[in-house]
Each structure stands twice: as structure tokens, then as C-alpha cells.
Amino acid sequence: MKRTLLLAIVISLCAGSALFAGRRRAVALPPQDELTIEFVAVAASTYGDVIDLGVITHPGRHDRRRTIVRQLFGVRLTRLPQVSGGTAVLRASLKTDDPRCTVTVDGIRLGAAMAMIDPRVPLGVVTTHRLEIEVPDSVPEGPLMSGIRWEATTN
Amino acid sequence: MKRLLIIFLFTVAASAQAKVHDGALTLSPAVITLRGASGQSTTQVVRLTNGTSQDFAFDVTAEDVIVRDGKRVMSKAGQIAGSIATTAAFSQRSGVVHAGDTMAMTVTLTLPPSTDCRAVVVLFRGTRKLMNGPLPVLANIGTLLTFAISDDVSLDAGAVAVTPPSSSANASISNVCINNGREPVVARGVVAILDSRGTLVGRAPIEPRRLLPSERAVIRAEYPSDLAPGRYAVLLTLGYEGKTVVQRGDLVVP
Numbered sequence: 111m112k113r114t115l116l117l118a119i120v121i122s123l124c125a126g127s128a129l130f131a132g133r134r135r136a137v138a139l140p141p142q143d144e145l146t147i148e149f150v151a152v153a154a155s156t157y158g159d160v161i162d163l164g165v166i167t168h169p170g171r172h173d174r175r176r177t178i179v180r181q182l183f184g185v186r187l188t189r190l191p192q193v194s195g196g197t198a199v200l201r202a203s204l205k206t207d208d209p210r211c212t213v214t215v216d217g218i219r220l221g222a223a224m225a226m227i228d229p230r231v232p233l234g235v236v237t238t239h240r241l242e243i244e245v246p247d248s249v250p251e252g253p254l255m256s257g258i259r260w261e262a263t264t265n
Numbered sequence: 266m267k268r269l270l271i272i273f274l275f276t277v278a279a280s281a282q283a284k285v286h287d288g289a290l291t292l293s294p295a296v297i298t299l300r301g302a303s304g305q306s307t308t309q310v311v312r313l314t315n316g317t318s319q320d321f322a323f324d325v326t327a328e329d330v331i332v333r334d335g336k337r338v339m340s341k342a343g344q345i346a347g348s349i350a351t352t353a354a355f356s357q358r359s360g361v362v363h364a365g366d367t368m369a370m371t372v373t374l375t376l377p378p379s380t381d382c383r384a385v386v387v388l389f390r391g392t393r394k395l396m397n398g399p400l401p402v403l404a405n406i407g408t409l410l411t412f413a414i415s416d417d418v419s420l421d422a423g424a425v426a427v428t429p430p431s432s433s434a435n436a437s438i439s440n441v442c443i444n445n446g447r448e449p450v451v452a453r454g455v456v457a458i459l460d461s462r463g464t465l466v467g468r469a470p471i472e473p474r475r476l477l478p479s480e481r482a483v484i485r486a487e488y489p490s491d492l493a494p495g496r497y498a499v500l501l502t503l504g505y506e507g508k509t510v511v512q513r514g515d516l517v518v519p
Contacts, residue, residue: 143293143294143295143296144291144292144293144294144295144314145291145292145293145295145406145407145408146289146290146291146292146316147289147290147404147406148290149395149402149404186289188289189295193472193473194470194472195472195473196472196473199337201405205394205403224339229336229337257394257401257402258401258402258403259390259391259402259403259404259405260402260403260404260405261388261405261406261407262404262405262406262407263386263388263406263407263408263409264295264296264407264408264409265409265475
């Protein structure tokens with residue numbers, strides 16, 4: 111009786127697994143690790159000379175007048191457990207492209223599409239990036255831009 | 266406009282007096298390596314932790330990672346033939362992770378019957394601005410998933426380039442590698458430096474490097490210790506998926 115019961119359980123388990131198997135699952139190979147993105151404002155006391163409060167003018171060329179804002183800021187990408195020499199991809203875009211101003215990060219012009227800032231950002235350290243916003247004086251008052259989108263993925 | 270900018274900049278200057286560290290967004294796992302066959306599907310759990318002081322609202326998407334001209338490029342779901350990203354099914358397409366909370370969600374991906382694509386990024390795209398000091402930022406963070414469906418792995422390691430040490434720089438060894446197989450590989454290895462008698466005088470590790478099919482990368486290592494003047498042989502050994510590639514170069518220390 112016990113043997114029959116055991117056989118029945120085994121058959122039903124096998125049948126059940128066959129019925130519910132559907133597609134075979136691919137096998138994931140650990141390890142489980144994590145990627146962190148962190149934005150770090152860079153102290154003005156250290157980099158105060160880079161924050162430019164001035165207005166660049168071109169005497170006699172009113173149509174060339176413009177205002178440029180520059181700021182340094184930091185992004186730290188971290189991977190745990192730590193990967194020696196590990197890197198990650200850092201891309202950026204504007205949330206909405208604002209044709210009234212030009213925004214660059216490390217000299218790379220940003221738009222609505224993601225732009226590669228650095229394909230191999232070292233992990234675990236703050237990397238400093240230079241944001242520059244250029245606005246012609248002809249642009250009327252109003253909010254400049256809605257924000258910069260940063261994207262980090264593992265290499 | 267100038268007035269507005271000046272106000273903005275004073276705000277920048279005032280708030281940048283101290284370093285701001287307003288927490289971080291963490292995604293786990295950062296990378297998932299999968300092995301399977303065409304037609305198989307996989308369901309993975311991804312966890313997002315919001316370590317900032319603000320709620321993080323997001324949409325989640327998948328994008329294919331392809332290689333063009335030796336470099337990785339991300340491609341929106343469905344834009345390439347055999348897109349894996351287009352098969353992505355998420356337990357939820359959007360959500361909010363409150364400050365300090367962790368949210369887990371699942372993504373199911375199916376390998377199309379015929380595809381050259383071998384990697385996907387699952388991206389959490391922030392939809393609400395986070396303030397980084399005065400600057401509004403949006404954050405995307407993604408998990409890389411790679412797929413291997415065959416044993417066709419091959420790495421083409423180019424000639425070794427060796428730069429002798431100088432008073433201001435270590436000896437450096439590099440070579441250009443191309444994954445000319447059909448599957449992703451992670452190459453790792455070591456550089457061995459032998460003197461003229463063939464005796465090992467030093468070694469330097471090569472950091473692991475993931476290469477998708479057709480991806481090209483410069484593998485580098487530095488040898489930080491001093492070397493006596495003379496002629497050395499440099500052996501660069503790369504291992505991947507149980508295979509080994511060895512390249513030889515010469516180093517002359519003046």
C-alpha cells in the first residue's frame with residue numbers, strides 16, 4: 111500500500127511538473143551584486159573659481175551676447191561587492207530639450223537623446239563633471255531647463 | 266534673464282558651501298549572467314533601494330545592448346531584429362519607491378528563436394526630479410543581463426604594446442581584444458614579466474573585462490614595481506570560458 115501511494119505521489123509530481131513546466135527557465139548564475147548612483151555637489155570652497163557669475167559680452171556685437179553658467183558636480187557609481195578596476199557606463203540627456211539654451215557636460219552637448227558621457231567610469235570614486243549652460247541674452251526670462259537625466263549601467 | 270540667472274547662481278553658491286550627500290539609488294543585482302537556449306524565458310527579481318530623502322518615481326523599460334563599430338550601443342526595444350528587450354514583461358511598468366524603501370519587481374525575458382542580441386539593460390527611469398543641491402536631476406539606473414546560448418566563444422587578442430617605466434609612470438602593458446565569438450565573455454588574466462634567463466621577475470593582474478560579441482576593448486595592466494635596466498619578455502595571458510590566449514611582447518628598461 112505504502113509503495114503504491116509513494117508511486118502515485120511520484121507520478122503526480124512528475125505529471126505536475128510536466129504540465130506546468132511550459133518553457134524551460136534559463137539558469138541564472140550568481141553572484142548577486144548591486145550598482146549605486148549617487149550625486150555629490152562639489153564644494154564651492156574647493157571649486158569656487160569654476161562657478162562663473164559673470165556675463166560674457168562681445169563689445170559691439172550685441173547679437174553675440176550670452177550668459178554662461180558653469181558648475182562642477184560629482185557623480186559616484188559604486189558596485190558591491192567591490193569589483194577591482196570595475197567600471198560603469200554613464201550617459202546623460204535633458205529631460206526635455208530646450209532650444210533656448212545649450213547644455214554641455216564635459217563638453218558633450220546634451221539633447222533629448224542619451225549622450226555618452228563616459229563609457230568606463232571608475233567605480234567607487236566621485237568623478238567630477240563640468241556642467242555648462244549657455245543662454246543668449248535674447249532669451250526672455252523664464253525657467254531654463256527642466257533637468258538633466260543621468261543614467262548608470264554596469265559594464 | 267540676467268537677473269534670473271544671477272539669482273540662480275547665488276542659490277548655487279550658497280547651497281554649495283558644504284558638500285551635499287543626499288543618499289543614493291541602488292539597484293540589485295547590477296549584472297545578471299544567463300545561459301540558456303533560444304525560446305527559453307527567464308524571470309529575474311530586481312530590487313531598487315531609494316537611499317535619498319526624496320521619493321523616487323520611475324518607469325521601467327528594457328533596451329537591447331548591441332555592438333556597433335566595436336562599441337556598445339543601447340537600442341530601444343524592437344528596433345533591431347531579434348530584440349530581446351521587446352519580450353520583456355514586468356511585474357509593474359512604473360511605481361514609486363519612497364525614501365529609504367526598497368522595492369522588488371520581476372522582469373521576464375524570452376530569447377527569440379533567432380537572435381544575435383546577447384544583452385539587455387533593464388532600466389529604471391526616474392520620472393520625478395531629485396534635487397542635487399540647486400540642480401534638478403533625474404536618474405536612470407540599469408541592470409545588465411547577458412545571455413549565452415552556445416559554446417561559440419572566441420577572443421582575438423592583438424599584439425601586446427609595452428611602454429617602459431619612466432620616472433613618473435609605471436610600465437604599462439596593453440593589447441586590443443575583440444570578442445569574435447557569438448557569446449559574451451569575461452576576460453581576465455595576468456601579465457608576467459620574465460628576465461633574459463626566463464625567470465619570473467614580476468606579475469600584474471588584468472582586471473576582468475566583459476566583452477559582448479564583436480566588442481573591442483583595450484586591456485591594460487600596469488607593473489608598479491621597479492625593474493632593473495635590461496631586456497624583458499612580457500607574457501600577457503587572458504582566460505575566458507575555460508580558454509586561454511597568450512600574447513608575448515618585449516620590454517626594454519633603459
